[in-house]
Amino acid sequence: MKELEVSAKTVDEATRVALEQLGATRDEVEVTVIKKGKSGVLGMGAEDAVIRVIILEDEPKLEAVPDVAIIAKQVLTDLLKAMKIDATVEAIISAEAGVPVSLNIEGDDLGVLIGRRGQALSSLQYLVRLIVAEKVKQWISINVDVDWYKKRHYDALRKLALRLAEQVARRKHPITMEPMPPDERRIIHITLANNPDVTTQSTGEGNSRRVVIQSRKR
Amino acid sequence: MKELVEYIARSIVSAPNDVKVIEERDSSGVVIKLEVNAEDKGRVIGKQGRVAEAMRTLLRVVATKEGTRVRLEII
Numbered sequence: 061m062k063e064l065e066v067s068a069k070t071v072d073e074a075t076r077v078a079l080e081q082l083g084a085t086r087d088e089v090e091v092t093v094i095k096k097g098k099s100g101v102l103g104m105g106a107e108d109a110v111i112r113v114i115i116l117e118d119e120p121k122l123e124a125v126p127d128v129a130i131i132a133k134q135v136l137t138d139l140l141k142a143m144k145i146d147a148t149v150e151a152i153i154s155a156e157a158g159v160p161v162s163l164n165i166e167g168d169d170l171g172v173l174i175g176r177r178g179q180a181l182s183s184l185q186y187l188v189r190l191i192v193a194e195k196v197k198q199w200i201s202i203n204v205d206v207d208w209y210k211k212r213h214y215d216a217l218r219k220l221a222l223r224l225a226e227q228v229a230r231r232k233h234p235i236t237m238e239p240m241p242p243d244e245r246r247i248i249h250i251t252l253a254n255n256p257d258v259t260t261q262s263t264g265e266g267n268s269r270r271v272v273i274q275s276r277k278r
Numbered sequence: 279m280k281e282l283v284e285y286i287a288r289s290i291v292s293a294p295n296d297v298k299v300i301e302e303r304d305s306s307g308v309v310i311k312l313e314v315n316a317e318d319k320g321r322v323i324g325k326q327g328r329v330a331e332a333m334r335t336l337l338r339v340v341a342t343k344e345g346t347r348v349r350l351e352i353i
Contacts, residue, residue, distance in 0.1 A: 135289070138285060139282070139285065139286070139336075142281040142282040142284075142285045143282055143336060143339065143340050144340065144343070145343075172339050172342060172343060173339065175335065175339065179335055180335055180336065180338075180339050183331070183332035183333075183335035183336055184332075184336060186328070186329075186332050187286055187329075187332050187333070187336070190290055190329065191286070191289040191290060194289060194290050195289075
């Protein structure tokens, strides 16, 4: 895909690696710093920088957004119709960084659309992005939600992250969270990125990847 | 279920006219057979099978609603 997450010692280093992998130049990509990284003292408390790199296409992005919202809404509506799900779709052009369009599905009994650990919803979102990308010849991060399930879930995760961070800071003892999908782990990392007391890190592979929150100072 | 696979496949391949979807029933439930142009096979499967997996997940949602099971075969 035209999106890449890279971690390295510094942001500059990570950017260099990402550009190399994508075969792009600096002005062809948008770099979002997820974690700044720290060099630490004598290697103690060092933390890798994490960045997300998205390849920008020739088209100026902002102008195309309203059109993309209309196309994306149509694609999702068609998909739901093909799934024989009775629901309406609302399109919101959002200011959230990197996610210009949000689609919210509303209707009764839509729990099936979320699925276990949100798996059905992430499949739906992936296919919407894929089909829209094919139509507009550009990869756009479209958010798909059901009755704002994800939004509420993310809000709850932010609260949980802050509460756990407080515990970690108080007890000076790391806490390992439950396994979570990438988007949820990202919420935890971002929420605690600038926290003075704790740092976060993901460990494990695949479906059992989880976030560890640990104390910044010894 | 056939319409769903047809819609997704036609939207992402380069030769939409070559997309053929057959829906059959056997003892274990519904079987969806998806046939695309040889050049498009990679697209409907996706990197590490991601597209096929997403299609299967959505098919499972529909099947569960209809009280049956479904299998997707890409030919």
